Amino acid sequence: MVRKVDHIGVAVSNLEEALKTYTDVLGLELQGTEVVEEQKVRVAFMPVGDTEIELLESTDPEGPIAKFIEKRGQGIQHIAFRVDNIEEALERMRQKGVRLIDEKPRYGAGGARIAFLHPKATGGVLVELCERK
Numbered sequence: 127m128v129r130k131v132d133h134i135g136v137a138v139s140n141l142e143e144a145l146k147t148y149t150d151v152l153g154l155e156l157q158g159t160e161v162v163e164e165q166k167v168r169v170a171f172m173p174v175g176d177t178e179i180e181l182l183e184s185t186d187p188e189g190p191i192a193k194f195i196e197k198r199g200q201g202i203q204h205i206a207f208r209v210d211n212i213e214e215a216l217e218r219m220r221q222k223g224v225r226l227i228d229e230k231p232r233y234g235a236g237g238a239r240i241a242f243l244h245p246k247a248t249g250g251v252l253v254e255l256c257e258r259k
């Protein structure tokens with residue numbers, strides 16, 4: 127069901143500053159940036175092997191990333207797992223009684239279809255399911 131770690135989401139307060147670390151220091155290549163209005167974030171992607179690092183900067187002080195940084199500081203915010211069929215994966219979670227944040231898939235950066243599980247259901251780790259065509 128889960129194919130791989132699709133990406134690791136990192137909350138940052140300043141995207142340009144954070145990018146320096148990943149590109150200059152670690153030598154990763156920036157693939158692109160995108161604003162996802164619905165989630166109030168600006169996202170930057172950097173492929174690493176067959177996975178990616180996703181940097182997330184809030185575009186709104188009330189957005190989920192701003193709230194996350196306020197509470198916990200900058201750092202790893204979520205782990206995204208690639209699934210073949212997100213509806214099927216969500217249905218399986220429901221059957222297992224897993225608490226979900228998203229009952230239905232929504233739009234994710236890069237054209238993915240994503241859904242978050244509740245971190246209380248997964249030992250404090252915010253898990254994203256991610257389907258890409």
Ligand code: ZN
Nearest residue numbers: 135180206254
């Ligand atoms: Zn993500």
